[in-house]
Structure formats: C-alpha cells, structure tokens
Amino acid sequence: MNTLKPLFAVSIMIGMLALTACDHPKQKDNNSEKSAAEQSAHAEKAEVLPYLNMQEAKADYALPFCEKKNCIDVDIQTIKTQDEWLNGWIAKNQANVIQQQIEQNKNLTLQQAVNAYVKKSDEWQDKYSKNKAYELHVSTRIASQRNQYVLLQVGVDAQQEDIAVKDRFYFFVADRKLQKNLTMLDVIQKNQQNLLNDIIQTHYQQWIEKQSSEVKKQVPKKLYWGQADWFFDGEGIGLHYRANEISKDAPQLDIYLTIEQSKQILQPEIYQQMF
Numbered sequence: 001m002n003t004l005k006p007l008f009a010v011s012i013m014i015g016m017l018a019l020t021a022c023d024h025p026k027q028k029d030n031n032s033e034k035s036a037a038e039q040s041a042h043a044e045k046a047e048v049l050p051y052l053n054m055q056e057a058k059a060d061y062a063l064p065f066c067e068k069k070n071c072i073d074v075d076i077q078t079i080k081t082q083d084e085w086l087n088g089w090i091a092k093n094q095a096n097v098i099q100q101q102i103e104q105n106k107n108l109t110l111q112q113a114v115n116a117y118v119k120k121s122d123e124w125q126d127k128y129s130k131n132k133a134y135e136l137h138v139s140t141r142i143a144s145q146r147n148q149y150v151l152l153q154v155g156v157d158a159q160q161e162d163i164a165v166k167d168r169f170y171f172f173v174a175d176r177k178l179q180k181n182l183t184m185l186d187v188i189q190k191n192q193q194n195l196l197n198d199i200i201q202t203h204y205q206q207w208i209e210k211q212s213s214e215v216k217k218q219v220p221k222k223l224y225w226g227q228a229d230w231f232f233d234g235e236g237i238g239l240h241y242r243a244n245e246i247s248k249d250a251p252q253l254d255i256y257l258t259i260e261q262s263k264q265i266l267q268p269e270i271y272q273q274m275f
Contacts, residue, residue: 049148049176052081059094059138061114072121072133074114078140085179090152093172093181094138097154101136101165124161135159144233147273148177151231171229171240184230184239192265199265200225200239203255211250218247232274236262 059076066072076094081087095113099105102120121134139155152172158165173182180186188196204223208216229240241253263271 050082052083052086052142052145052150054142055080059091059110059140061111063114064118068125068133070125070133072118073135073137074117075136076110076114076138076140079142081142083176086150086174086176089172089174089179089181090140093152093170094140094154097138097156097170098136100170101156101158101160121160131161132159134161143171143231146232146275148175149182149232149270149274150174150176168242169240170242171231173230173232183227184237185226187237187267187270188265189267196265197225199257199261200255204253207253215247215250219250220247232262234275235259236275237266 057078057080059078061074061076063072063074076098078094079090091110095108095110096105098110098113098117099108102117104116106116108116117134117136125131125133135158137157139157141153141155142150143153144151150173152174154170154172156165156168156170158168173187174180175182184196185193200223208219211219223241223246225239229242231238231240236257236259238254238256240255243252244250246253257265259275262275266274
C-alpha cells in the first residue's frame with residue numbers, strides 16, 4: 001500500500017468506509033432475523049409438554065368399618081403422574097364412572113362417589129339378609145398420549161345385586177396445556193359436523209343390520225354422538241358405546257375413522273399435535 005499514490009489510497013479508504021456503512025443495516029437485519037428465529041424456536045420448545053412419568057397406585061379413598069359377615073369389596077387402581085392437574089382430572093373421571101354404576105350423576109369427589117356406592121350396597125343388603133354386598137374393581141391406564149393430548153381408559157368389573165359387569169370401559173380425552181376435558185365437539189371443525197354425522201350414521205346402520213330383531217326394535221333410528229366417549233390411536237379417532245348404552249340388551253359399538261377422515265374432520269392444529 002505504501003507504493004500507491006496518496007489520492008488513490010484516500011479513494012480506497014473512502015470506498016471501504018462506504019461499503020462498511022452500507023453493510024451495517026444488513027448485518028443488523030440478519031441479527032434481528034436470527035434473534036427472532038431463536039425466540040420462535042425457544043417458544044416452540046416451551047410448548048412441548050414433558051412426557052408423563054406414570055406410576056400405578058391404589059387410589060386415595062377409604063371404606064367404612066364393616067361389622068357384617070359379607071362386606072363390600074371396592075378396589076380402585078389409579079395412575080399417578082407429575083402433572084397435578086391431570087391427577088385431579090383422573091380422580092374426577094373415576095368418581096363419575098363409579099356413579100354411573102349406580103345411575104347417579106352428581107359433582108362428587110372420588111371419596112364421595114365411593115361413599116354413595118357403599119350406601120347403595122348397604123341399602124341392597126338391608127332389603128334381605130342374604131343379599132350380598134356389592135363388588136367393584138376399577139382399573140385405570142393412560143391408553144395414549146400425543147403431546148398435550150392424553151387418552152384415559154377406566155375399566156370396571158362389578159357385581160351388583162344380580163348383575164355382573166365384566167370389562168366395561170370408559171374413555172376420556174384431556175388437553176394438558178389448556179387443562180381441559182375434551183368432547184368430540186371440542187375438537188372437530190364446525191363446518192365438518194355434517195360430514196362426521198354422515199360417517200357415524202353409516203357405521204351405525206351397518207351395526208343395526210347385524211343385530212337381533214329384538215334389539216332392532218329398541219334402538220333409536222339415529223345415533224347421538226355429541227357427548228359420546230371418543231378416543232384416538234395411531235390410525236385416527238373413534239367413538240365407543242358400551243353394551244346396553246345405546247339401548248337395553250344392545251352390544252357395544254366401536255366406530256373407527258380412517259386417518260384421512262380424521263384429518264378432514266379434526267381442527268388442523270389439533271390433528272398436527274395428535275398424529
């Protein structure tokens with residue numbers, strides 16, 4: 001550089017300063033874009049809830065002291081997780097399931113539901129000295145979890161009066177992020193309700209055709225599905241109706257939607273997180 005003429009050296013310096021001055025805004029924009037991208041990545045990472053650590057345990061309830069020869073048998077197994085809200089949600093659904101066994105529907109805690117069940121058993125035993133106390137066995141498991149969505153399965157085996165119940169299952173879906181219980185109507189697109197209804201009614205009519213003449217007389221012409229138990233698995237979503245739920249003596253009905261149907265029906269943001 002020492003051999004260059006002074007004027008040419010000055011020109012080079014001015015040019016370099018000009019280039020440097022022009023580069024500053026561009027560098028600032030790159031930094032801004034990088035910062036925004038990093039913030040977005042951090043936000044997205046924060047949205048992903050930790051996978052549930054589950055531990056099987058006996059549910060928190062107590063039975064009254066029994067002096068009778070034939071005492072009530074209640075065994076409720078549950079799932080404990082690191083999510084306190086979810087633990088409460090599980091207990092609430094267990095309480096609802098227990099009440100359904102005695103045709104009761106109140107806003108009760110698990111202990112209150114057990115108390116109501118014990119009372120019903122006592123009333124049955126008081127009618128006749130040889131009447132046996134009720135038996136209730138409840139199993140609980142997380143059947144599936146995809147990001148914030150959790151599928152709870154509660155199973156019931158019971159002996160009540162002269163009725164034996166075996167492998168009766170209930171399904172519940174929760175959004176851990178929103179801390180909300182989800183019905184089918186909460187997750188589908190409103191403009192796809194008619195399509196979903198058509199799919200469900202088609203499955204329902206096919207199911208009716210396979211039933212006995214007696215069941216055909218009992219069942220409704222159309223199936224109401226807004227508050228039905230629903231579930232999700234690796235293939236899509238579906239509905240579950242227990243035996244005797246659609247009508248007396250009717251067997252259970254499970255309706256499975258294909259992955260394509262599920263994608264078309266579900267809200268896009270829910271589908272992306274669930275499948």
